Amino acid sequence: MTLIDGKGTAAAIRGELKERTVAFEAKSGRKAGLGVVIIGDDSASQVYVRNKTKACEEVGIRSVTKSLPADISQEEAERAVEALCSDPSMDGILVQLPLPRHLDERKLLAKIPVEKDVDGFSEYNLGLLAMNRRGTVACTPLGIMELLRRYRIDVGGKDAVVVGRSNIVGRPMALLFLNDDATVTVCHSHTKDLCSVCRKADILVAAVGKAKFIKADMVKEGAVVIDVGMDRDENGKLCGDVDFDTVKEKASFITPVPGGVGPMTVAMLLSNVVEAAEKTLK
Ligand code: GUN
Numbered sequence: 001m002t003l004i005d006g007k008g009t010a011a012a013i014r015g016e017l018k019e020r021t022v023a024f025e026a027k028s029g030r031k032a033g034l035g036v037v038i039i040g041d042d043s044a045s046q047v048y049v050r051n052k053t054k055a056c057e058e059v060g061i062r063s064v065t066k067s068l069p070a071d072i073s074q075e076e077a078e079r080a081v082e083a084l085c086s087d088p089s090m091d092g093i094l095v096q097l098p099l100p101r102h103l104d105e106r107k108l109l110a111k112i113p114v115e116k117d118v119d120g121f122s123e124y125n126l127g128l129l130a131m132n133r134r135g136t137v138a139c140t141p142l143g144i145m146e147l148l149r150r151y152r153i154d155v156g157g158k159d160a161v162v163v164g165r166s167n168i169v170g171r172p173m174a175l176l177f178l179n180d181d182a183t184v185t186v187c188h189s190h191t192k193d194l195c196s197v198c199r200k201a202d203i204l205v206a207a208v209g210k211a212k213f214i215k216a217d218m219v220k221e222g223a224v225v226i227d228v229g230m231d232r233d234e235n236g237k238l239c240g241d242v243d244f245d246t247v248k249e250k251a252s253f254i255t256p257v258p259g260g261v262g263p264m265t266v267a268m269l270l271s272n273v274v275e276a277a278e279k280t281l282k
């Protein structure tokens with residue numbers, strides 16, 4: 001079994017991006033910029049946003065965070081997003097999810113212009129992906145493809161199974177695999193006999209949000225196992241959607257939690273910001 005080192009890979013990518021931000025600043029006379037909107041006080045979201053802004057600083061991206069109260073109205077939230085978007089020094093805009101329940105996520109995200117949609121959550125960017133055309137791809141699935149590429153794990157012709165169908169992970173992940181010629185199955189809460197579907201996977205991606213949900217009997221000998229989960233086990237310890245200790249005995253490659261997919265999500269966000277900034281020079 002080979003442990004896929006997301007933490008180390010993400011650090012290498014940040015090093016590569018640093019060179020590009022320096023070149024961008026030399027050409028444009030300003031730093032690449034990321035505007036972050038966080039609404040409410042979800043503690044996990046606050047940790048994620050802090051990780052993102054810290055990583056920005058490390059690679060030379062200027063980040064501006066707008067923290068808005070949980071009880072903000074839809075109109076006020078939209079105005080705050082629009083104000084950040086209209087700042088020409090902000091190359092990318094990110095609205096941290098999930099939002100407080102009373103807010104309309106679709107309407108709020110629609111305020112972000114496509115060229116600043118560094119999360120790739122817009123209908124336009126997801127539509128481009130669905131049609132196998134180049135656009136901005138959501139950071140988590142993009143980070144998984146980058147890990148597979150750097151570990152020379154070929155996707156073409158493989159049976160890829162994605163557990164979870166969210167707009168931000170499962171769906172774009174399935175489309176990326178399909179675009180790279182995998183045979184793709186997407187599983188969800190209505191899937192019959194999840195176990196036997198997962199057991200057919202050459203590449204298994206778990207994006208369910210349930211601690212240690214994927215057990216060893218759901219994994220084929222030699223499968224590549226990618227864990228998107230960020231869960232807590234019965235002792236409150238951080239773990240993934242995969243029962244790592246037993247599954248690692250069967251997998252050929254596996255990502256740990258923490259130190260697997262998580263740091264790659266942040267690295268791909270930075271990469272999408274640098275791409276967006278570089279496009280403003282053309
Ligand atoms: N919430 C969970 N993952 C993400 C992400 O990649 N981007 C944003 N904006 N919110 C998230």
